[in-house]
Amino acid sequence: MISIKEISKMGRPTEDPKIHQTRIRMTQGEWEMLEYCAQKLGKTKTDIVIAGVENIYKSLQNK
Numbered sequence: 001m002i003s004i005k006e007i008s009k010m011g012r013p014t015e016d017p018k019i020h021q022t023r024i025r026m027t028q029g030e031w032e033m034l035e036y037c038a039q040k041l042g043k044t045k046t047d048i049v050i051a052g053v054e055n056i057y058k059s060l061q062n063k
Helices: 004-008 028-041 045-061
Strands: none
Touching: 028 045
């Protein structure tokens, strides 16, 4: 039997662990845009959302 402690240590070690999660509500159209971007760029939906946040953050830093 595998203990919970053993399960939580599975996966690749990383220097920048992703420990935060969020959940968002989207319209059907917004969901379709996200799906389209992810498919066209060959990235995950999470990657697309993070890229959007980074772009907005950078534009705010330049003001």
